[in-house]
Amino acid sequence: MNFFTKLPGYLPGNLRKLLWIMRLVISLLLAGVMQVYATAYGQKVSLERKNIAIKDVFKEIKIQTGYDVLWQPGQLNAEKKNNCKICPDAYR
Known part of the structure; x- marks a missing residue:
């Protein structure tokens, strides 16, 4: 299977979709880790x-x-x- 074409910046549909899903998963994981970090170091004021x-x-x-x-x-x-x-x- 040839993933590359002669057009610069063009990716086939399946590869483009895979990369989009990977970006989405990484963004969600990063947001989750940041939330856990903020909860662990939050201050309690009374x-x-x-x-x-x-x-x-x-x-x-x-x-x-x-x-x-x-x-x-x-x-x-x-x-x-x-x-x-x-x-x-x-x-x-």
Whole structure:
């Protein structure tokens, strides 16, 4: 069976379909591996407070996870008091 033709960039139908299926399978496997990786290294934050400022919520997140929260002070009133309830099992 001759897989190659004289036209550059042209593949027969069966070979083209096989390569398309291989790309699809590799993409799905990569997406699955990335999901498992993200689940394994996800952080669990637990916080329940009343009348707490947003900047204090961000400080608490940094204490629990070690990660900084990026935000723009001009876009968000950091002194506004809110009730905050974050449970690690709420999104499962």
